[in-house]
Amino acid sequence: MLLFFALLALQSFKICSAAPLENSQTQINLPKPTGQYQVGRSVAELIDYSRKQPLVQDDEPIKLMISVFYPLPHQEHSTFGAYMPPETAAIEDYELGLTGLATPNGTFEKLALHVADNQTPESFTDPTTCEHPLVVFQPAQGTTRHFYNQIVSTIASTGYIVVSIDAAYDVDVVQYLDGSLALFNSTLWDTTDLTLLNATGFPAIETRVGDVSFVLDSLSNATFAHSLIPNLPPSGLNTTHTAMFGHSLGGATAFSVLEADDRILGGLDMDGGLWGPGLLNNTSKPFMLMMSEGHTRENIEDDPWLTLEQVWPHLTGWKRDIMVADTAHYDFSDYPIVFETLGIFPTNETVLGNINLGTLKGTRALEIVTTYVGAFLDFVIHGKSSALLDGPVERFPEVTFEY
Numbered sequence: 001m002l003l004f005f006a007l008l009a010l011q012s013f014k015i016c017s018a019a020p021l022e023n024s025q026t027q028i029n030l031p032k033p034t035g036q037y038q039v040g041r042s043v044a045e046l047i048d049y050s051r052k053q054p055l056v057q058d059d060e061p062i063k064l065m066i067s068v069f070y071p072l073p074h075q076e077h078s079t080f081g082a083y084m085p086p087e088t089a090a091i092e093d094y095e096l097g098l099t100g101l102a103t104p105n106g107t108f109e110k111l112a113l114h115v116a117d118n119q120t121p122e123s124f125t126d127p128t129t130c131e132h133p134l135v136v137f138q139p140a141q142g143t144t145r146h147f148y149n150q151i152v153s154t155i156a157s158t159g160y161i162v163v164s165i166d167a168a169y170d171v172d173v174v175q176y177l178d179g180s181l182a183l184f185n186s187t188l189w190d191t192t193d194l195t196l197l198n199a200t201g202f203p204a205i206e207t208r209v210g211d212v213s214f215v216l217d218s219l220s221n222a223t224f225a226h227s228l229i230p231n232l233p234p235s236g237l238n239t240t241h242t243a244m245f246g247h248s249l250g251g252a253t254a255f256s257v258l259e260a261d262d263r264i265l266g267g268l269d270m271d272g273g274l275w276g277p278g279l280l281n282n283t284s285k286p287f288m289l290m291m292s293e294g295h296t297r298e299n300i301e302d303d304p305w306l307t308l309e310q311v312w313p314h315l316t317g318w319k320r321d322i323m324v325a326d327t328a329h330y331d332f333s334d335y336p337i338v339f340e341t342l343g344i345f346p347t348n349e350t351v352l353g354n355i356n357l358g359t360l361k362g363t364r365a366l367e368i369v370t371t372y373v374g375a376f377l378d379f380v381i382h383g384k385s386s387a388l389l390d391g392p393v394e395r396f397p398e399v400t401f402e403y
Helices: 086-097 145-156 194-219 222-228 249-256 335-342 349-355 362-382
Strands: 003-005 011-016 038-052 061-072 111-113 134-138 161-165 173-175 181-183 242-247 264-270 287-292 319-324 399-401
Touching: 038 145, 038 194, 061 145, 061 173, 061 194, 086 145, 086 173, 111 145, 111 335, 134 145, 134 194, 134 249, 145 161, 145 335, 145 362, 161 194, 194 222, 194 249, 242 249, 242 362, 249 264, 264 362, 287 362, 319 362, 335 362
Parallel strands: 134 161, 134 242, 242 264, 264 287, 287 319
Antiparallel strands: 003 011, 011 038, 038 061, 061 161, 173 181, 319 399
């Protein structure tokens, strides 16, 4: 059932819960999140009529899809939900086939996420209210927010409400509630001309920064927040004390948003270059880089708009730069744990290169990414110190510090 809210003159919202995935012999369940909480999920569609979409020629407003993952008190019956919508899954299956990886048909359609998302917020009867902190996530360009559902749900299971935001026309596909699709604009993005790519990337990040602010504005409405998340306090969500993490272009946005929105207290960039608005602005807010093997600030292969070395001196507050051995770009997505769960272990160097994966095992990649993201969020949101952020630790020998 769809719920419609006319909250502000320039905004409209549609909310629905994702449809459950029925148990079957072909269903493959991803691991249960490792935190102390079970996790729920809601999906919403938001339209910002005050802004225009820069990545298409039509006069189109900004139209977003978000997923909200939230901690739940223990429920007797844990459930599973589809990893991604079926049309999106079919498109991503096709894209995966182009990499040369031998995978069964319907790979992503079969996957199920360990989330209790077949119930509406109103169906939970526990009267206890919980004020969990809100954090924001954005995916890489050319992916989908769903490729990070396992990472995001794991973070939520530790006590965070995580809103994951898709960006139309710079991710593979955005599937709206009516079934319509916004597809990746390859005309703009598929170019080796760095000047043209920068001309696309700059407004894309600028738009993503605006998306973050718009979503926070939307979630600050208590009625809207309560429609998505059970057991909130009467005042709703605290949207003024939050943080952001993201992968690749999403990580670049986590940097650019710092001085654009006072509500974001710190940002974490997972293997993303830094470009877009605010590139050389000083910021005293906490910022962290979590990079793949060989991706250093001084890397001479960085193009002029992605270099990290130029930006580093402009981070005047707390900052860290860590590198994870045996990883490549998409080890900071769900790909490694998805392939491990499916029993697919790509070893061919050409295939690994096409997928942009390293050799780190899926369970380990997920543990490292979520542990260090969690430690950063605990530091920014709660002021909690951790040896993980101070330097190398015996538990994670794969992680080295560039400081």
